[in-house]
Amino acid sequence: MSALPSDESAALDGILQRHRHDPTRLLQILIDAQDIAGWLPAPVLTRIAAGLDIPRARVEGVAGFYSFLYTRPVGRYRVLFSDNITDRMLGNAELLDALCRKLWIEPGKMSEDGLVSVTTTSCTGLCDQGPAMLVNGQAIGQLNHRRINEIAEMIRQQRPLELWPAEFFQVDDNIRLKGALLGLEMAPGEALKAAIARGPEGWLAEMQASNLRGRGGAGFATAVKWASARNAPGELKVIVCNADEGEPGTFKDRVLLNRYADLVFEGMSLAAWAVGAGEGFVYLRGEYRYLRPQLEAVLACRREAGLLGKNILGQPGFDFDIQIHLGAGAYVCGEESALIESLEGKRGTPRIRPPFPVIKGYLGRPTVVNNVETLAKTCLVALHGGADFAATGTAQSAGTKLISISGDCAMPGIYEYPFGAQISRILEDCGASDTQAIQVGGASGICLASYEFQRRIAYEDVPTAGAFMIFDGTRDLFEVARAFIHFFAHESCGFCTPCRVGTSLLKGFMDKLADGHGAKADLNDIDWIDRLLKNASHCGLGSASPNPVIDTLQKFRPAYERRLVSLDFEPAFDLDAALAEARQLTARNDPGAHLKTHEEEEEK
Amino acid sequence: MTKQFLLDGQPVPFEDGQTVLEAARAAGHYIPSLCWHKDFPPHGSCKLCVVKAAGRHVSACATPAKEGWEVESNTPEINGERRGLLQMLLVEGNHFCPSCEKSGDCELQALGYEYEVLTPRFRHFFPDRPVDASHPDVLLDFNRCIFCELCVRASRDIDGKSVFALTGRGIDKHLVVNAESGRLADTDFAKTDRAANICPVGVILHKRVGFAVPIGERTFDLATISEKTLKEGSS
Ligand SMILES: Cc1cc2nc3c(=O)[nH]c(=O)nc-3n(C[C@H](O)[C@H](O)[C@H](O)COP(=O)(O)O)c2cc1C
Ligand code: SF4
Ligand code: SF4
Ligand code: FES
Numbered sequence: 001m002s003a004l005p006s007d008e009s010a011a012l013d014g015i016l017q018r019h020r021h022d023p024t025r026l027l028q029i030l031i032d033a034q035d036i037a038g039w040l041p042a043p044v045l046t047r048i049a050a051g052l053d054i055p056r057a058r059v060e061g062v063a064g065f066y067s068f069l070y071t072r073p074v075g076r077y078r079v080l081f082s083d084n085i086t087d088r089m090l091g092n093a094e095l096l097d098a099l100c101r102k103l104w105i106e107p108g109k110m111s112e113d114g115l116v117s118v119t120t121t122s123c124t125g126l127c128d129q130g131p132a133m134l135v136n137g138q139a140i141g142q143l144n145h146r147r148i149n150e151i152a153e154m155i156r157q158q159r160p161l162e163l164w165p166a167e168f169f170q171v172d173d174n175i176r177l178k179g180a181l182l183g184l185e186m187a188p189g190e191a192l193k194a195a196i197a198r199g200p201e202g203w204l205a206e207m208q209a210s211n212l213r214g215r216g217g218a219g220f221a222t223a224v225k226w227a228s229a230r231n232a233p234g235e236l237k238v239i240v241c242n243a244d245e246g247e248p249g250t251f252k253d254r255v256l257l258n259r260y261a262d263l264v265f266e267g268m269s270l271a272a273w274a275v276g277a278g279e280g281f282v283y284l285r286g287e288y289r290y291l292r293p294q295l296e297a298v299l300a301c302r303r304e305a306g307l308l309g310k311n312i313l314g315q316p317g318f319d320f321d322i323q324i325h326l327g328a329g330a331y332v333c334g335e336e337s338a339l340i341e342s343l344e345g346k347r348g349t350p351r352i353r354p355p356f357p358v359i360k361g362y363l364g365r366p367t368v369v370n371n372v373e374t375l376a377k378t379c380l381v382a383l384h385g386g387a388d389f390a391a392t393g394t395a396q397s398a399g400t401k402l403i404s405i406s407g408d409c410a411m412p413g414i415y416e417y418p419f420g421a422q423i424s425r426i427l428e429d430c431g432a433s434d435t436q437a438i439q440v441g442g443a444s445g446i447c448l449a450s451y452e453f454q455r456r457i458a459y460e461d462v463p464t465a466g467a468f469m470i471f472d473g474t475r476d477l478f479e480v481a482r483a484f485i486h487f488f489a490h491e492s493c494g495f496c497t498p499c500r501v502g503t504s505l506l507k508g509f510m511d512k513l514a515d516g517h518g519a520k521a522d523l524n525d526i527d528w529i530d531r532l533l534k535n536a537s538h539c540g541l542g543s544a545s546p547n548p549v550i551d552t553l554q555k556f557r558p559a560y561e562r563r564l565v566s567l568d569f570e571p572a573f574d575l576d577a578a579l580a581e582a583r584q585l586t587a588r589n590d591p592g593a594h595l596k597t598h599e600e601e602e603e604k
Numbered sequence: 605m606t607k608q609f610l611l612d613g614q615p616v617p618f619e620d621g622q623t624v625l626e627a628a629r630a631a632g633h634y635i636p637s638l639c640w641h642k643d644f645p646p647h648g649s650c651k652l653c654v655v656k657a658a659g660r661h662v663s664a665c666a667t668p669a670k671e672g673w674e675v676e677s678n679t680p681e682i683n684g685e686r687r688g689l690l691q692m693l694l695v696e697g698n699h700f701c702p703s704c705e706k707s708g709d710c711e712l713q714a715l716g717y718e719y720e721v722l723t724p725r726f727r728h729f730f731p732d733r734p735v736d737a738s739h740p741d742v743l744l745d746f747n748r749c750i751f752c753e754l755c756v757r758a759s760r761d762i763d764g765k766s767v768f769a770l771t772g773r774g775i776d777k778h779l780v781v782n783a784e785s786g787r788l789a790d791t792d793f794a795k796t797d798r799a800a801n802i803c804p805v806g807v808i809l810h811k812r813v814g815f816a817v818p819i820g821e822r823t824f825d826l827a828t829i830s831e832k833t834l835k836e837g838s839s
Contacts, residue, residue, distance in 0.1 A: 504729070
C-alpha cells in the first residue's frame with residue numbers, strides 16, 4: 001500500500017469521520033475526497049476502503065462508475081462543455097476547439113503541467129442559456145468567443161474561481177409564463193399546517209382527489225404511491241426527492257430548486273406526513289452542485305422554524321428531516337431504483353423489480369421517490385384542496401406542467417401550462433418560427449414533425465417530463481438523433497447486454513452513416529437493434545434509447561437516405577482513414593500519404 | 605390444485621414464488637441462461653432468458669410465474685433475439701475459441717451452437733483488456749468476460765472475500781480485483797475458492813491443467829447445453 005502525504009491523509013480522515021465511517025455514504029465520501037487533490041489517486045481509494053471496512057474493489061467499482069469521479073489525474077481547472085444538442089446548435093464545438101487552441105491542449109487530455117483539461121459532458125441543464133460549461137463544478141452559461149478568451153486568460157494566470165467575474169456564474173431562471181405553481185406565494189409551513197389539520201388519512205384522501213400524477217416521466221398517480229408506502233410493512237420509511245434532472249433539455253427542476261426550494265422541501269414534508277416517513281433525501285445531480293449551499297441554508301431555516309426535526313409544528317411524533325446527497329454525473333441515477341442504489345453508496349445499477357421501492361427501497365425500507373415538480377405541486381393540493389387542483393387540465397392529466405423550452409426560438413425558458421396545451425400555441429408563445437420538429441420529453445421522449453403540432457401536452461397525448469427542444473428548418477434531424485444516441489451510449493450503465501452493447505452498436509451505425517459509409521443494410525440492422533433495445537432492456541434507459549432513431553427514421557427518413565452510398569452493403573472500415581495516425585506521426589499530408597478512395601478509382 | 609402457466613402452448617405447473625425459468629426447467633422445458641445460477645438470487649443482466657409473457661418481454665430468471673400466463677419462448681422471434689444477444693456478447697469481447705482453454709466447456713460457445721450463431725453479424729469491438737497472469741495458480745483472461753458477475757457474487761457471498769468487482773460504466777465496464785496493484789497475486793484469492801470455479805466462459809482459468817481433457821471429449825462435445833441443463837435439472 002503506497003503512502004499518502006500526511007496533510008492529505010489528515011484531510012481524508014476528517015472526511016471519513018464527518019461521514020461517520022458509514023459505507024452507505026461512500027459516494028458522498030468519494031466526492032468530498034476528490035476535492036483534496038482534484039482526483040482520486042489509488043492510495044486514497046485504499047484508505048477509504050480501510051476506513052469504511054469494505055473491500056477496496058467495491059470502492060474502485062463505485063469510483064469508476066460516475067463521470068465526475070476521476071481515478072486518473074485531471075487538470076486543476078476541469079472544464080466540461082455541456083454537449084446537449086442545443087449546445088451543439090449554439091456552436092459549442094467551435095468554442096471548445098478555440099479554448100483548446102488557446103491553452104495549447106488537446107480535448108480530453110490534461111495539459112502537461114497538470115493545469116487544465118477540457119472535454120465534454122452530458123447536458124448540464126442550462127439549455128436556455130447555452131452554450132454552457134462547468135468549471136470545477138461551477139456553471140457558466142452564454143458562452144461566446146469573448147468569454148472563452150477571458151476564460152483562457154484566467155486559467156493561464158491560474159486565477160482562483162472565486163476571483164472570476166461574478167456575472168460569469170450567474171444562472172438565470174428565465175421564467176416566461178407563470179401558472180398556479182410559479183405564481184404561488186406561500187409562507188413556509190402554510191401547506192403543512194393545512195395537511196396536518198386534516199390528519200394523515202384526510203390529507204391522503206385530498207391527494208387522491210387531486211389526481212396528481214408524477215412529473216418525472218412515468219406519470220404514476222402520486223397518492224397511490226404514497227398509500228402503498230404508508231401501508232407497506234416496516235417502521236422506517238423514506239421520502240426521496242429526485243433532483244437528478246438528467247434528461248437532456250430539461251431544466252425546470254433547476255429553477256424550482258433555485259427559486260422555489262421551500263415548496264419542494266414542504267412537498268417532501270407533506271409526503272412524509274402522509275406516509276409516516278422519518279427520513280428524507282434530496283438526490284441532487286452533480287451538475288447542480290453549485291445550488292447546494294443555498295439549499296442547505298433553506299433547510300437550516302426550516303429547522304429553525306420547526307418545519308423539520310422533531311415534533312414538527314408541534315405534532316407529537318411527526319419527526320422528519322432532510323439531507324442532500326450529491327450525484328456525480330450519471331443519468332441512469334435518475335431511474336428510481338438506480339437512484340436508491342446510489343443513495344446507498346453503490347454503483348447506480350437499476351434493481352430487479354418487483355419488489356418496487358415503495359415496498360423495499362432505500363436499505364430495504366419503504367421508499368417514495370418523487371420528482372421535484374411533483375413534490376412542489378403537492379403544496380397546491382394542501383392549500384386549495386384536491387378538487388381545486390383537479391379542476392385544471394384534462395381528464396387524465398390534472399393541473400399544470402412546467403415546460404423547459406430551448407432550441408430555435410426567441411424566448412427560451414420556463415413556461416407553466418395547464419395540461420392540454422397545444423404544441424402550436426406553445427411554439428407561438430416562445431417565438432418559434434419555421435419549426436421543423438420538436439423533441440418533447442428529452443432524448444427518451446418523442447420527436448414531433450410539423451404535421452403533429454395540433455397535438456397536446458398531456459399524459460393521454462404527448463406526455464413529457466418537461467423538455468421541449470425546438471428545431472427549425474435549417475436543422476438536420478439525423479444529427480439530432482445521432483447526438484441523442486451518443487448520449488445514451490455514454491450513459492448506459494452497462495448492466496444488461498442489450499443496452500450495454502446495443503447502444504454502442506447503434507452509435508457505430510449512426511457514425512458510419514454520418515461518415516458517408518452508410519448502406520441500406522445498415523438501416524435494417526438499426527431497425528433490428530432498435531427493437532431489441534425496446535424489448536429486452538433491463539430499465540427505461542435502454543428501452544427508450546432507440547426512440548430518437550425510431551421517430552426520425554419514420555418522420556424524416558430522407559435525412560438518413562441521402563447519406564447512404566450504397567443500396568446494399570458498405571464496410572465501415574476506411575482504409576485511408578486508418579492511415580491518419582501514421583500521417584500525424586510523420587507530419588505528412590501530401591497525396592502520396594493517402595490511399596485512393598474507391599469512387600476515384602471507379603471514375604478512371 | 606397446482607397453479608400453471610402455458611409455455612409455448614404446453615402447461616407448466618409451478619409453486620408460488622417460483623420463477624418462469626425454474627418452473628419451466630423443472631417441467632423439462634429449456635430456457636437458456638448465462639448469468640443465472642441455482643445457488644444465487646437472479647441477476648437479470650445477460651437477458652438470454654428473455655421470454656414473452658402475456659405479450660411483454662421479461663427475464664424468465666427474474667420473473668415470478670403467474671397463473672394462466674401464456675409464455676412464448678421457443679419461437680423464431682425470441683430465439684432470433686437470443687441469437688442477437690449472443691452475437692453482441694461475442695463481438696463485445698475478444699473470443700478466439702480455437703485458442704481458448706475453455707473451448708468445449710464454455711457456456712457462451714455452447715449457446716452459440718444451440719442458437720446457430722453462424723456469423724459475428726456486428727463489427728468487432730476489439731477491446732484492449734490485458735491478461736493477469738500474476739497469480740501462481742489462476743490466470744485471468746479478461747478478454748472473454750461477459751459480466752455475469754458470478755465470480756463477484758461467489759467471492760463475496762460464498763468465499764467471503766470480495767476478490768472481484770466491476771468498475772467503469774457502459775461499454776467501458778470491466779472487472780477489477782481487490783488490490784491496489786490491480787494484480788490477482790496481491791489478493792487472498794485461492795484456486796479452491798468458489799469464485800475460481802464458477803466462470804461460465806474462459807476468464808478464470810486454472811494453470812497447469814490445459815488440455816487435460818482433449819477437445820472432442822469436453823462437456824458440450826458430449827451433449828448440447830440444452831440437453832445437459834435439462835438432464836442436470838431432473839437428476
Ligand atoms: C433512465 C431514467 C432516468 C430518469 N431520470 C429521472 C430524473 O432525472 N428525474 C425524475 O424525477 N425522474 C426520472 N426518472 C423517472 C424515475 O424513475 C421515477 O419514475 C420518478 O422519479 C418518479 O417520480 P414521479 O412519480 O414524481 O414522477 C428517470 C427514469 C429513467 C428510466
Ligand atoms: S437498460 Fe441500460 S441503463 Fe438500464 S440496466 Fe440495462 S444497461 Fe443499465
Ligand atoms: S470473469 Fe467470468 S464469472 Fe466473472 S463476470 Fe466475467 S464472465 Fe462472469
Ligand atoms: S439468465 Fe436471466 S438475465 Fe441472465
